[in-house]
Amino acid sequence: MKKAAIIGGTGYSAIELIRLLDSHPYIELAKIISQSQHGELIDETYPHLATYLIQPMQELHIQQLIQEIDIVFLATPAGVAKEIAASFLDTSVQCIDLSGDLRLSSDDYQTWYQNKPASPSLLEEAAYGLTEVYKEKIKQTNIISNPGCFPTAVLLGLIPLLENNIIDSKGIMIDGKTGISGAGKNPSAKTHFSTTNENVTPYKIGTHQHIPEIEKYLSQSTEATSVKVTLTTHLIPMTRGLMCTMYAPLQQYIDTDDVINLYKHYYEQSSFIRIRKTGEFPSTKDVNGSNYCDIGAYVDKRTNQLIIASAIDNLVKGAAGQAIQNINVMNGWDEKTGLSFLPIYP
Numbered sequence: 001m002k003k004a005a006i007i008g009g010t011g012y013s014a015i016e017l018i019r020l021l022d023s024h025p026y027i028e029l030a031k032i033i034s035q036s037q038h039g040e041l042i043d044e045t046y047p048h049l050a051t052y053l054i055q056p057m058q059e060l061h062i063q064q065l066i067q068e069i070d071i072v073f074l075a076t077p078a079g080v081a082k083e084i085a086a087s088f089l090d091t092s093v094q095c096i097d098l099s100g101d102l103r104l105s106s107d108d109y110q111t112w113y114q115n116k117p118a119s120p121s122l123l124e125e126a127a128y129g130l131t132e133v134y135k136e137k138i139k140q141t142n143i144i145s146n147p148g149c150f151p152t153a154v155l156l157g158l159i160p161l162l163e164n165n166i167i168d169s170k171g172i173m174i175d176g177k178t179g180i181s182g183a184g185k186n187p188s189a190k191t192h193f194s195t196t197n198e199n200v201t202p203y204k205i206g207t208h209q210h211i212p213e214i215e216k217y218l219s220q221s222t223e224a225t226s227v228k229v230t231l232t233t234h235l236i237p238m239t240r241g242l243m244c245t246m247y248a249p250l251q252q253y254i255d256t257d258d259v260i261n262l263y264k265h266y267y268e269q270s271s272f273i274r275i276r277k278t279g280e281f282p283s284t285k286d287v288n289g290s291n292y293c294d295i296g297a298y299v300d301k302r303t304n305q306l307i308i309a310s311a312i313d314n315l316v317k318g319a320a321g322q323a324i325q326n327i328n329v330m331n332g333w334d335e336k337t338g339l340s341f342l343p344i345y346p
């Protein structure tokens with residue numbers, strides 16, 4: 001049994017990690033670290049975790065974690081993890097950072113996050129945890145940079161197409177929609193019920209921190225010059241769930257059946273990717289509460305565009321679920337360990 005700790009213990013990604021780790025056969029959640037509520041039990045804030053038997057949340061003591069813990073999940077905001085994760089370099093602790101701190105080059109991080117980047121040695125060591133694509137690199141490191149929620153849905157939908165020269169790397173448009181839990185637990189004027197209820201709002205247009213992340217990893221999947229995308233994210237009146245509808249110009253004519261077959265072949269070893277039949281598209285409820293990413297595609301002959309829809313649960317495949325999937329791969333366990341449950345429906 002490996003011992004795990006979660007840092008940022010009272011946040012939304014952390015409580016999703018607690019839920020998922022509860023049924024993991026090889027991981028015991030030994031510590032929850034909270035800067036704001038140490039000394040309290042997690043179920044004082046979250047009564048749904050009332051049967052969860054664990055000691056009170058604790059303050060962060062890095063040396064104690066290094067001595068007592070095998071796996072650390074950093075469920076903290078961007079800017080925090082790069083300092084903490086550096087302490088685990090050259091130790092035996094496996095560290096998964098759920099924030100954006102280790103996903104970009106130093107220059108891009110400075111530009112898009114307007115903050116000092118992580119040390120070069122930490123960036124060098126961190127493997128990007130898009131499990132289906134970077135499995136071999138994930139097996140070879142102790143530091144994982146877990147992908148952002150939009151990049152997870154986008155990259156799983158587009159990488160097979162770019163790698164196989166099906167779509168043009170220029171002119172890719174992404175229409176993203178997300179539930180409000182993506183913004184974390186602290187409410188704001190933008191996430192207030194009366195603002196979000198019966199409302200759809202585009203946000204962070206042209207400035208979303210996931211744009212450089214998507215471009216970086218799409219660029220690695222094609223020999224073409226660096227890929228640029230247009231991404232517009234929308235906040236929709238839903239708690240969980242994320243959908244990216246994407247439009248990409250075809251490089252060569254291909255019919256929808258062949259696109260579907262290409263995806264099926266690309267993901268034949270990937271337990272969490274489900275490809276829809278020709279003519280069918282996923283919806284967010286199809287993946288709710290699960291680690292699945294469901295993908296549908298359609299070739300629009302009239303416009304020579306490929307239309308792709310990719311749906312995930314932002315808190316599971318977009319955060320906590322993928323983090324556990326990566327830990328499974330790092331430890332040589334079946335990637336489905338602790339994650340093989342069906343979505344909640346309706």
Ligand SMILES: NC(=O)C1=CN([C@@H]2O[C@H](COP(=O)(O)OP(=O)(O)OC[C@H]3O[C@@H](n4cnc5c(N)ncnc54)[C@H](OP(=O)(O)O)[C@@H]3O)[C@@H](O)[C@H]2O)C=CC1
Pocket residue numbers: 007008009010011012013014033034035036037074075076077078080098099100147148149181182183184185186314315318319
């Ligand atoms: N929500 C989502 O769908 C997704 C989130 N992520 C990323 O995962 C990380 C966590 O997100 P999420 O759970 O939504 O965020 P939340 O805001 O819900 O939780 C973050 C937690 O981090 C702790 N924290 C806050 N500020 C600091 C600080 N300055 N220093 C140390 N700890 C701090 C707090 O917990 P405490 O006081 O208990 O320590 C807080 O509750 C973020 O980096 C986010 O970008 C990634 C993919 C999807």
Ligand SMILES: CC(=O)N[C@@H](CCC(=O)OP(=O)(O)O)C(=O)O
Pocket residue numbers: 078098099100147148149150178179180181182183184209210233235
């Ligand atoms: C609704 C909402 O605000 N969602 C967040 C999702 C952030 C996320 O997935 O995490 P990282 O910051 O770790 O990339 C956003 O779009 O920025």
